[in-house]
Amino acid sequence: GQNIDQPTEMTATEGAIVQINCTYQTSGFNGLFWYQQHAGEAPTFLSYNVLDGLEEKGRFSSFLSRSKGYSYLLLKELQMKDSASYLCAVMDSNYQLIWGAGTKLIIKP
């Protein structure tokens, strides 16, 4: 079966750095996406990785290791507005997205 695992909840302090991990087992791999979802709102796109390595986009970076079936999202200089759920999704061999349950990130002042 197909499976995406990520921690249910994490807590971090404003101004700090946090890393959210995602491991996956899917039938085929055509890229990994990270989305941000604030409570009661729609998911919004953050990043896409298809090759191994680190993609940096401002305060957010995403890393992929295809051989390990592993990705992480790194958030730097945390702000209160970063309190949200972060969703990891893998595009499988049928080009459909398989979604993790999401990691709820709580930022404390």
Added chain:
Amino acid sequence: IAGITQAPTSQILAAGRRMTLRCTQDMRHNAMYWYRQDLGLGLRLIHYSNTAGTTGKGEVPDGYSVSRANTDDFPLTLASAVPSQTSVYFCASSDWASGSTDTQYFGPGTRLTVL
């Protein structure tokens, strides 16, 4: 309008009733999707459409039907609602092409409660 709109925003429905959730996009994306999101679970694909006139079944299609008469609209119908269909429903679209990995953009969601 810009992006994707969904209607209604929320709805309380009696079991056994028929309900259509509406979704409209103005980005001229060829692909559209319906997901449901339940607490503790990832988004699950109900139905999708890669282009106007075609539809496909996702992971959890039972009890739902869709149509895609044109590029912009992708309604989701519950023929006879059951309490297990209580969920938040998201519509999404992407500029899909065979073999592509284009980003999906989401509407604001419809919160549906079936009693």
